[in-house]
Amino acid sequence: MLNIIKGHLHRYTLIIIMILFTFLANDKHSMGDEGNIIPMKYQKAKLDNGLSIILVEHHELPVVAIELLVRAGSVHDPQEKQGLANIVAQLLREGTRSKDSLEISEEIDFIGGTLSADSEYDSTSVTATALVKHFKSILDLLSEVARFPTFKTKDIEFQREKTLTSILREKDNKRAIASRHFSEMLYGIHPYAHPSIGTLEGLKAITRKEIIQFHKNHYLPNNSILTVVGDIEPSNILAVIKKTFGDWKEGNVHKPTLPLMPKIVNYRIRLVDKPDLTQTEICIGHLGIRRNNPDYFSLMLLNYILGRGPTSRLYTEIRVERGLSYGVKSQFDARILRGPFYIRTYSKNETAIETLRLVLDELKKLKAGGITKEELDSAKSxxxxxxxxxxxxxAQIASKIIEQEFYGLPEDYLEKYLENIKAVSREDVNRAIEGLIDPENLVIVLVSKAEDILKEAKTLGEVELKGL
Amino acid sequence: MLNIIKGHLHRYTLIIIMILFTFLANDKHSMGDEGNIIPMKYQKAKLDNGLSIILVEHHELPVVAIELLVRAGSVHDPQEKQGLANIVAQLLREGTRSKDSLEISEEIDFIGGTLSADSEYDSTSVTATALVKHFKSILDLLSEVARFPTFKTKDIEFQREKTLTSILREKDNKRAIASRHFSEMLYGIHPYAHPSIGTLEGLKAITRKEIIQFHKNHYLPNNSILTVVGDIEPSNILAVIKKTFGDWKEGNVHKPTLPLMPKIVNYRIRLVDKPDLTQTEICIGHLGIRRNNPDYFSLMLLNYILGRGPTSRLYTEIRVERGLSYGVKSQFDARILRGPFYIRTYSKNETAIETLRLVLDELKKLKAGGITKEELDSAKSxxxxxxxxxxxxxAQIASKIIEQEFYGLPEDYLEKYLENIKAVSREDVNRAIEGLIDPENLVIVLVSKAEDILKEAKTLGEVELKGL
Incomplete structure (x- = not known):
């Protein structure tokens, strides 16, 4: 089912690697009985300036989704300028060399499309959707905002104020408070410690010059991936892309020197005092995995068994059996570098430490006994x-395809997705647990009315008491 | 393009109205140049017990989306039991005659599907998605939760507590506070006055008997519409539906006697005091339209011009020109009965009344001068x-199709959607403005630190000062 065609299309002076395949299509042998996934034609190319391109045909509707991913995220924020990558992304749509914010909005609305930019820890994505017949217009616009933003002072000040307001608003959000403290403790001076949106101090310190420089350093074709998914004919589309992005100059990619992530020994417990709370917010965890970890599928299945959804161990124990909380969830945030593994729940102040102990017990049980065959089967299912x-x-397909490319996952990652899940054995999962899950060394954050729970919290270990 | 086939399929003892058409497909004449919409095969039927059925073929992926809409929403809540329809919907998944909450979750997870229930003002929807090969299983489950919930006392208490907690949490949310007061003033004792989720007093007063009775009164086949969209073959699907829902007993549909909506004369201004606020939340409006209003398209286009998105009059004036707010938006919530028309924005306390005055000015300008041809063209575009x-x-298609049926829109509503938009003239919109928009008689809600803005607010008229 997999044909690889390699060649040079001199007409476009492109180095073209074309990988056309129909994946997961009607292959009962490799698919077992779980139904057919649609065939998807998939093609990769690279422009001379280093821009990676992925094109996927999807013909159900006359629409197209475009995603330009730039390897520039909050991990590239300087220590004193937290929020830089995010404010750069937010400013892209605010004005370019030839269009102001209103003109950009008018053009998008005129074709009934969408265009937005968002930054995360490791990357920034500019995404757009439109009818196929407007492909050229929307691609032009996407190129314009990604490559030629002007960063006017008044737009910067507006965006800075807006972001500061969002951060201040988080003070009312228990979960956001817990996350912020959890990341801070888990990552120390590593930039994963701060949320992508930035910090009050960081945002206030950012200058226009730094914004321009960040854009110049990171928004480079050889630091980016462009994906187009929709009712398209790849060779036509490729010509348009070449015309639009061919003159984008490549440059030196700035890789930051990152500090080490701290080592957590025993429990590091922090109690954040918010005296108006009657419910305690709880966040517990340790370092997790890189997205390209070979145990990714094992850990995804493990996470399902432990704490994803209403049939998981944690939910059954804490919500169904004991009624201590309305919700409990575990999660791996897999990133370019090691993202967090964490469990989040909440309970009344009186039962908060009891709930926390139950979570710790479940982690210990998991570490000691592993999972059962039945649990694994239902997770796979x-x-x-x-x-x-x-x-x-x-747009969903574009995001999956770009994920595969961005994290350096195998070429056949999506093609073999279901096979990979099926191939995971109980031993694989238990080995992954053995290697990663660590119930003895954990970051524990409690956001609560401190006087309600401090004494009981101290039965677990030393407690660092903090204000908001 | 439209074939109507009528007949009786005695094999299923169904009264079948089959309407098969390929809509918006390749019809350049009626479509102009805005591209082809996918062809969609669409079929209607009705079971003997009165259940309306709509089936749509959509073959891109081997998945299916199901929506069962029951004409039972918060508009059916008794005055003293606000939140009844919602708690009934939330309890459906908590347990049935043969399955408890965990078993239901396990069955859904086992097939990797989704199943949820949500209630709104006029209706409750139970929606599900799954692979087509699991159609029978997911339909069985959907039927089980919709028809045979047991409403155990412990589940009711859990759900009641959970909902009360959600309502209490809204106290931190300025926008939710403004909405609540706005609806209360606009609708008086009409049930649209309270949010679907209910009120603290209402929820506390609801008994198990009332929950069971509400379900019995409203969850009836002759009060419901079932839509299935996906990679299906309609006649097979119809047989399965008949087997699953054929024994559902019809009953008398309980239509509530609804009080009249109050008449708003001049400005009715309410200032809700929340002393910690530095930003004032503003909500202004009056009664809008029923969903089946023949001017629906005119008003949709008008709303776009007035306050939808970054090219609208309000956004340009308040955000772009004056920098008084980060956002401003107008909206029609079109319901079975007249929903609200409202404008929402926020500004610093010092500039709140100035912002409010600008909004009022825009409404007056609209009423006096109507819209321009250029504005209309870009809205259409x-x-x-x-x-x-x-x-x-x-799932999106299912929701659009069910909307058409539920609100009694014309049979060719989706088919002619684009044509209908194109047919709207400037005169149509201006006539709709003349008939509906009323800048002199408005409900105005301000949520703010009262002492910051009270004096200035009084320059607009009498101000009713309220606590949260």
């Missing part, structure tokens, strides 16, 4: 059934 | 381009 539901729209 | 982007997934 969930993902096998659910996978196609996550690939319904061109 | 937006919706023409955007429509296909709102029909990407089976």
């Amino acid at each position: 969930y993902y096998i059934g659910h996978f196609p539901l996550s690939l319904e729209t061109p | 937006y919706y023409i381009g955007h429509f296909p982007l709102s029909l990407e997934t089976p």
